[in-house]
Amino acid sequence: MSSLQIKDRLKNIRDKVEQGGRLNLDDGIFLYDPQVSLHAIGELANWKREQISGNVGYYNINTHLNPTNVCVYRCRFCAFRSDLRDPKGYVMSDEQIIARGQEAYDNGCTEMHIVGGLHHKLGYDWYRGILEKLHAAFPQIHLKGWTAVEIEWFEFLTKKSVKDVLSDLREAGLGSMPGGGAEIFHPEVRDQICEHKANATKWIEIHQAAHEIGLKTNCTMLYGHVEQAYHRIDHLLRLRELQDKTGGFQTFIPLAFHPENTKLSHLKKPSALMDLRTVAVSRLMLDNVPHIKAYWIMLGIGTAQAALAYGADDIDGTVRHELIYHDAGATTPEILSVDQIRQLIIEAGREPVERDTVYRRVHRDPDQYTTWSVGEDVLVNV
Ligand code: SF4
Secondary structure: OOHHHHHHHHHHHHHHHHOOOOOOHHHHHHHOOOOOOHHHHHHHHHHHHHHHHOOEEEEEOEEEEOOEOEOOOOOOOOOOOEOOOOOOOOEOOHHHHHHHHHHHHHOOOOEEEEOOOOOOOOOHHHHHHHHHHHHHHOOOOEEEEOOHHHHHHHHHHHOOOHHHHHHHHHHHOEEEEOOOOOOOOOHHHHHHHOOOOOOHHHHHHHHHHHHHOOOOEEEEEEEOOOOOHHHHHHHHHHHHHHHHHHOOEEEEEEEEOOOOOOOOOOOOOOOHHHHHHHHHHHHHHOOOOOEEEOOHHHHOHHHHHHHOOOOOOEEEEOOOOOOOOOOOOOOOOOOOOHHHHHHHHHHOOOEEEEEOOOOEEEEEEOOEEEEEEEEEEOOOOO
């Protein structure tokens, strides 16, 4: 494509976005062409992001809980999982799980993000019990737990319908669902990296069921491994289609692949330029998803800060006990203080706003840090 053709095509896309039109598959693939100026795409995505969220940069105070790393599956990109008899394998005791809840409470966390492996021998009641015990002891902490992959596993274990499983988990204390397990939907890629676990149709069916019973969820895409631009855009369009139906996704999180200690360790991790392009393209394609998160643990702090000017409006949380990406070689710190995360957002030229899991503004009592209240739903214009 000549530079004039690229300029014309980009202008056409800009006009579409500014007039509230929708980008299609070809537009998205074009935006991934390295000849197309990253800065031009970023500027347009930033415009869109400011239309939706103004100048705000969201963060939360959160912790992770991975109750077991033992998993029946062997996804090729996963450095976290362990075999049943591998010395690396662990299963947390009830006491350890409650201690984590206490630590989260003492540090003012509003959210626990709970995901893990599909253990060969543990039953559904063990997974359900984690929510039940934590919710009973710390009802003020939002439990965002179990990806669609785990929900499919629970469906298999219980022989109940997806909706019945989700309703039962909500009764036990589930507040919302994370967006993991989506990876890349297209079978040309999925069959190479995680052929056994929930496929695209199942992942979407589970999130649709969650939305239909009133549970909010997030959505993700793992990029930078064996997929091509076509697969990424196909993935985003499938998410956009479900969001048109249900409106239940809160935030999209593009997840940069980390190859270390995985079966794909011969691959390079994506560059910062690819990270920023993916954030920007996601903001432009997913015109109906309110938030785009630049997950600092995966992107690195500098890229996550830059992403706040390339379409992202959220940088994730202070985070404690992140294992999944640190096992895969992430060199980011394992925790940021509230002052640090606010300062990162300020340095990026944004106004830091603490949110809870469902994007309500959090108000803290400065003298009693573990006490907070939430305001109205944060207004976004999508
Ligand atoms: S990504 Fe999840 S499902 Fe796949 S092997 Fe790792 S822990 Fe298991």
